[in-house]
Amino acid sequence: MSISQVDLRQTRLPIQPQIISALMQLTDDSEVGFRDLEKIIKADENISTLILKAANSPLYSRGKEIRSIQIAISLLGFRVIRTLATVASSQGMFQSGNYARFRKYVSEHAVITGVIARSIAVKLKLKNLEEDAFVGGLLHDLGKVIMNSLDRSHYIEVIHLVERGVPFSQAEKQIFGFSHRDIGEKAAMTWNLPQIYRWILSTHGLDALTPPEGMDESSRALVQIVACANYLARLYGYGAPLSGIEHEISKFFDALGMDSDTRSFYLSEFRENIPKDEFYNFFITIL
Numbered sequence: 107m108s109i110s111q112v113d114l115r116q117t118r119l120p121i122q123p124q125i126i127s128a129l130m131q132l133t134d135d136s137e138v139g140f141r142d143l144e145k146i147i148k149a150d151e152n153i154s155t156l157i158l159k160a161a162n163s164p165l166y167s168r169g170k171e172i173r174s175i176q177i178a179i180s181l182l183g184f185r186v187i188r189t190l191a192t193v194a195s196s197q198g199m200f201q202s203g204n205y206a207r208f209r210k211y212v213s214e215h216a217v218i219t220g221v222i223a224r225s226i227a228v229k230l231k232l233k234n235l236e237e238d239a240f241v242g243g244l245l246h247d248l249g250k251v252i253m254n255s256l257d258r259s260h261y262i263e264v265i266h267l268v269e270r271g272v273p274f275s276q277a278e279k280q281i282f283g284f285s286h287r288d289i290g291e292k293a294a295m296t297w298n299l300p301q302i303y304r305w306i307l308s309t310h311g312l313d314a315l316t317p318p319e320g321m322d323e324s325s326r327a328l329v330q331i332v333a334c335a336n337y338l339a340r341l342y343g344y345g346a347p348l349s350g351i352e353h354e355i356s357k358f359f360d361a362l363g364m365d366s367d368t369r370s371f372y373l374s375e376f377r378e379n380i381p382k383d384e385f386y387n388f389f390i391t392i393l
Contacts, residue, residue, distance in 0.1 A: 109284040112256065114296045119255050121248075122195040123297040125150065129192050130241075130300050134184035143184060147175050147191050156194040156392060157187060165388045185237040192241050193389065199251040207265050211274075212250045215345035220244035221386045223335035225376065227328075229368055235328050242306045242332040249286030249307060252293060253278060268346050305329050310336050312354060315361055327362070334358035342377045 114123075128146055132139045147153050154175060160166055161178040166186070172178050179187045199213075220243030227239040254261040260281050267277035275285035290307030293299075299307075302325050305318070314333035317326045337355045339345050348354070352373075359369050380386055 109288050109292060112289065112292070114252070114293055117252070117256060119198075119252060121199045121251070122150075123293070125153075125195045126192055127297045127299055129188055129195065130303060131298075132184075132188060134188075140179060140184060143188060143191070144175055144179060147187070150194075152197075153191050153194040156197075157190050160190050160388075160392070163388060165384055189237040189241055193244065193392065196244065197392075199248065205262075207269075208254060208261075210344075211265060211268065211346055212247055212254070215339050216244050216247055217386070217389055218339040218342065218344040218380065219246060219332070219335045221380070221383060221389070222338050222372075222376070223332050224385065226331045226335060226362070226372075229371070230327075230331075230362060230364075232327060232331075235324065235331065238302070238328055239331050239335075242303070242328060243335050245303070246306050246310045246332050246336060247286060247290075248293060249288070249290030250274070252289050253282060253286055257282075273348075274346060301325075302328060306332050309333070312357070315357055330358055330361050334362060338372055338377075341373075342380065 125146060129143070132143050132146075134140070147157055157175060157178055158172060161172040161182060166182055168181050172181060175187075199216075220240045223239035223243035224236050227233075227235040232239075250261075253264070264274070264277045264281050267280065268274055272280070275287060278285040287308045287310075291304055294304035294307050305321065305325065306329055309318075309329055310333045312333075314329050317329060321329070334355065336345075337348075337351055337358065340348055341351050341355060355373075356369075359372075364372075
């Protein structure tokens with residue numbers, strides 16, 4: 107199969123790309139952005155339900171019941187609500203590969219990557235990147251979901267190879283003729299996602315250490331945060347194992363300017379606390 111033969115507009119996918127694209131293009135620097143966010147959410151009952159459920163959860167609740175989307179946006183903020191709406195629009199991707207190994211190598215790995223990426227942004231005091239880091243981590247392997255949707259039986263063959271030690275991208279090219287990064291980049295272009303997500307979907311390995319020409323400092327930090335979280339998730343046992351992964355992770359620690367305490371935190375303490383992490387447990391329940 108050639109990637110040029112894949113028509114994503116005609117492929118039945120377990121996500122809502124039009125809604126995800128619309129959400130990702132919204133900005134919080136104008137009243138129009140707030141109104142459009144509210145309009146998108148209200149147009150989809152599932153998204154509205156998840157937003158209100160989240161707003162009234164222990165993780166986000168401000169001590170009083172929230173009954174409307176407008177109030178939820180005003181209390182929790184534009185970026186948090188946009189993240190929750192994106193998660194709601196992506197729920198199907200975590201249910202599409204309903205077999206144990208897909209959940210282990212793709213679904214669980216994606217959630218953990220998002221949680222770690224958000225935590226890194228918090229630790230580095232990059233508040234403006236916290237929500238984007240979570241969404242970027244959550245969606246970075248979207249290409250794997252698309253490939254599994256295209257041909258589940260062949261993607262099971264990919265996972266067989268991965269379990270024998272073949273890297274995902276190499277196994278995918280052997281079976282499909284292209285990798286999840288290739289189809290992820292094509293999806294980002296087809297759905298007109300912002301450039302940053304095109305980079306994240308196609309650049310979440312060591313190539314993130316050498317950003318392409320034209321990438322601004324904030325985008326570079328976001329891409330490297332997601333890539334670092336991707337490797338840490340695998341180190342923690344969520345995703346395909348990789349020998350010598352600590353060496354790769356140290357390169358991202360250097361690139362992100364992490365101090366020794368922060369490095370130690372992610373190599374030991376955070377790994378042990380993930381099962382008890384409030385943010386992680388909340389999203390596991392809704393996904």
